[in-house]
Amino acid sequence: MPDLPQRSLVDLLDPRGPRPRLVLHLVFGAVVLGFVLVRGLNALAEGRLVPAQYVYPDPVFLLMLGALLPLFALWPLTAWERGAPAHRRAATVGFLACSALLMPVTVEFGFFGLIAVAIALAVCAFGPLGGLAMALLFALVNMGMGLAAPGFATGHALFNGALLLVYGLGVVAAVLTLIGAVRQSQRTRGLLAELAQAHDQLRAHAARDRERAIADERARMAREMHDSTGHHLSAVHLCLANAERAVAALPEDLPRDLLDDLREDIGQARRLTKETLADTRRWVRALKPIALAERSGPAALRSLTDSFGELGVATSFTSSGEWPEDLDGEAELVAFRCVQEALTNALRHSGASRIEVAVHAGAERLDLIVADDGRGPGEGAPGFGLTALRERLAGLNGALETGARPGGGFELRARLPIMTNDQARELEAV
Known part of the structure; x- marks a missing residue:
């Protein structure tokens, strides 16, 4: 009121x-x-x-x-x-x-x-x-x-x-x-x-600058993980593959138990390295956001969804309605974070094999739905990511709902009122 x-x-x-x-x-x-x-x-x-x-x-x-x-x-x-x-x-x-x-x-x-x-x-x-x-x-x-x-x-x-x-x-x-x-x-x-309005605008700009700084830091961490940790893990995995081939070429007159132990240890090391490399790639994908300056609206969300599909899970993206041309930048960033957080949680916690992302732009609000066929995050308290996302949506008069799907799996629903840049400034002055 x-x-x-x-x-x-x-x-x-x-x-x-x-x-x-x-x-x-x-x-x-x-x-x-x-x-x-x-x-x-x-x-x-x-x-x-x-x-x-x-x-x-x-x-x-x-x-x-x-x-x-x-x-x-x-x-x-x-x-x-x-x-x-x-x-x-x-x-x-x-x-x-x-x-x-x-x-x-x-x-x-x-x-x-x-x-x-x-x-x-x-x-x-x-x-x-x-x-x-x-x-x-x-x-x-x-x-x-x-x-x-x-x-x-x-x-x-x-x-x-x-x-x-x-x-x-x-x-x-x-x-x-x-x-x-x-x-x-x-x-x-x-x-x-x-x-007071100027103060609110400065505070909003500071929050957006902080968001950009966090995004830049996440991108830097993603590059270092990809260029350093990912590179070293790939090299280790390659070395273990060579070692496995070398063990296969050893003379047969060596003790059988020794050969079996070597093969088992090298195979286990290769599996662990492969899993660690996959986790690293997931973290890189989760940390590195798509620049909204280059893509916006459904194009950015589709590209984000497709990028998670490269990690071994089937993804689909559908968009309906007419995306507003003058959508406030903060609202668009929150919409992007909703889909990103849902996709990241589905990969990390849900064990899903398929993730569906649906976006509908109505006359007064955006509806974002991310559903998967996994087991969900469990019965514990929501994580920091969902809690922070819920608070950001509430700050824009939006809402976030999460829970199990009737047919199995997990679903995230986000409702975000459509507001232009001028309307966002009016909201910040109240």
């Missing part, structure tokens, strides 16, 4: 989005509900809907109060990001206009909360200029209401408007600071993710 993206407190406070965030729903709901409760309680106490201290005509208050209904209806349709659809932008403009109209009657409760929500919406939907324009609009509305109030000092009205403008500018600065912090947090997480 992939890890869920980690979100910081700054992300949770990010106001931007196609619709209002939960925290904005809470703030707006508190403002509207608080205003309705306070005005309702005051109206019950005063015996009238319009406040007694309201200096303007009652229809003006009722007109402004009527903006509450469209304000509430338009709230879910507001868009808190730039580039929103036209109908959501229109709903946002309508909400901002209703906010400016309702603002003068919210003096009892929600005055500054309504202004903060509306300016934050303008900044998110229309950018900094939208926020500045909304702050200026609130300041002008407040100043105009003060200038129109009978007996209200002009200087006091101008001061209130300027004070409200400063508050609006502070809200704009706070929202822009929060948005900047969110963007910086996202950039930091992106850089950390890229760093």
Whole structure:
């Protein structure tokens, strides 16, 4: 299961989005509900809907109060990001206009909360200029209401408007600071993710370099065994054959027991040398991998299977499906190792006379089956080779199954998901 993206407190406070965030729903709901409760309680106490201290005509208050209904209806349709659809932008403009109209009657409760929500919406939907324009609009509305109030000092009205403008500018600065912090947090997480991906890629490259180094060392050992040990064993075997012919040419008047002992000792030495030479050749074949740079896909697996057929066991290879062209190198190497390990075990432990290798390339995975007619590895714990192979397959979301065949013999089944080089890099970043 992939890890869920980690979100910081700054992300949770990010106001931007196609619709209002939960925290904005809470703030707006508190403002509207608080205003309705306070005005309702005051109206019950005063015996009238319009406040007694309201200096303007009652229809003006009722007109402004009527903006509450469209304000509430338009709230879910507001868009808190730039580039929103036209109908959501229109709903946002309508909400901002209703906010400016309702603002003068919210003096009892929600005055500054309504202004903060509306300016934050303008900044998110229309950018900094939208926020500045909304702050200026609130300041002008407040100043105009003060200038129109009978007996209200002009200087006091101008001061209130300027004070409200400063508050609006502070809200704009706070929202822009929060948005900047969110963007910086996202950039930091992106850089950390890229760093983690680069680390995983370096680790994967190191593992592949290690694999190549091991393959080179195995090839070197195979050459030394072939050129040194194999050569000396072949020479010893030839010398023993000459000795056997020499014993056959000895005079018949020599003691019979002596001749029989010589023939028996030389024959036994020849058999042991022949078996040791065969084992050496098997080890050479197992140690020396076919270069995947020269052959790939079914061609490499077929060549590997045929090479084991030269060691005295019948082999067959079948391939079906379309081998993916952009198969990840690590996946292809693991597929090669599966077949190589199965063939080596069949020769070393199973005593098989026939080995069948089948490869099927499906749309989403590779299926590798290596079956023989031998006795299998026995009931003990799996060897190091199979254990390591199972771990490598698990690292690529694959699986390995081994066991006896229903009709006798041993079978290895490997399932390996098909992934391209790009998909392999994505798997390494999770």
